[in-house]
Amino acid sequence: MVEHTSSYSKNKENKMKKNNLLKKFLYSQKTAPYVFVLPFLLSFCIFWIYPFSSTIVMSFQDIQPMGTKWIGLGNYRKLLADKVFLQAVGNSVMYMLLTLVLLIPFPLLFASLLDSRLVKAKGVWKALLYIPSLTSVVISGTLFRMMFSERDGSQFNLILNFFGHGKIQWLKMYPTAYFALLLIACWRWTGVNMLYFLSGLKSIDTGLYESAEIDGATGWQKFMYVTIPMLRPTLIYVLTISIYAGLAMFLESFMLWGNSSPYNIGTTIVGYLYRRGIEKNQMGYASAVGLVLLIIALVINMIQLVLSGTFKKEES
Structure with missing residues (x-):
């Protein structure tokens, strides 16, 4: 009985020591930051590092249902001779450039107007302009596909009929197809x-604007020499995410054409990846397509970051 009691007390004492050590470890100022960062590190490794490394390996393989074969640079050599892939790259780059032309100047203009005293009911305008982004791409893509349908009753053909013009096959020609996408x-x-x-x-x-106004600066001069330089970090951020979003566009094109557009006018890099990897079960080739997309996006963004002076050292 005495031995049983002593062993019980020893076990209890050991548990208390372990709990104290655990508390010291968790509440230590040295280990606490790592504990808080650990969930992010785990999710980063599981959902980014592992898929990325697997994609690199798969891009050098020919993956078939019956087995996997190492083919080295075979997928990449095949990409260089793939006319559909090259057209998809051209389509994605063109879409990216056109969206940059439209989705940077005009939002900046609208933001400047809403920040000025010229516009009333600013909250209403903000809500009206932001609500479309909350709409599902599936819903918006379906609506636009119906609006740009080649039937006589589609909205845009009705507008053409109102002005005495015949119907147009909007989604089967390059200019009108890109108009729909944009x-x-x-x-x-x-x-x-x-x-x-x-x-x-x-x-x-606001003191910067007041100083410029005292010096006799016009509204345009204040915009060019005060607003634009001070907005440089925001401009670089919007430009960076817009470049990637333009190159990685897929759902909008998929909802308009279903990944089988006539003459591949709506085929994008991600759409071609989906066609090869999911529809044709060529995961090795699709992995090579995805890595090429990543390289293109990185190269373009690095060029624009260098040209914008992001990596320049600030003068002391």
């Missing part, structure tokens, strides 16, 4: 970029 992009993302710019404008010291 209209979806502008409708959905103008409000988002506008809010980015608006938050940047709110952080600018």
Whole structure:
């Protein structure tokens, strides 16, 4: 009985020591930051590092249902001779450039107007411009596909009929097809970029505008020499995410054409990846396509970051 009691007390004492050590470890100022960062590190390794490394390995393989074969650079050599892939790259780059032309100047203009005293009911305008971004891409893509249908009753053909013009096959020609894609992009993302710019404008010291006004600066001069330089971090951020979003566009095109557009006018890099990897079960080839997309996005963003002076050392 005495031995049983002593062993019980020893076990209890050992548990208390372990609990105290655990508390010291968790509440230590040295280990606490690592404990808080651990969930992010685990999720980063599981959902990014592992898939990324697997994609690199798969891009050098020919993956079939019956087995996997190492083919080295075979997928990449095949990509260079793939006309559909090259067309998809051209389509994605063209879409990216056109969205940059539209989704940076106009949201900046709208943000400047909302930040000025010229516009009333600012909250209403913010809500109206931001609400489209909350709409599902599936819903908005379906609506736009119906609006740009080649039937006589589609909205845009009705507008053409009103002006005495015949119906157009909007989604089967390059100019009108890109007009539909760009209209979806502008409708959905103008409000988002506008809010980015608006938050940047709110952080600018109003004293700078007052000083410029005292020196006789016009509204345009204040915009060019005060607003634009002070908005530089926001502009670089919006430009960076817009480049990647333009190159990685897929759902909008998929909802308009279903990944089988005539003459591949709506095929993008991600759409071609989906076609090869999911529809044709060529995961090795699709992995190579995905890595090429990543390299293109990184190269373009690195170039624009260097040109914008992001990596320059600030003068002391």
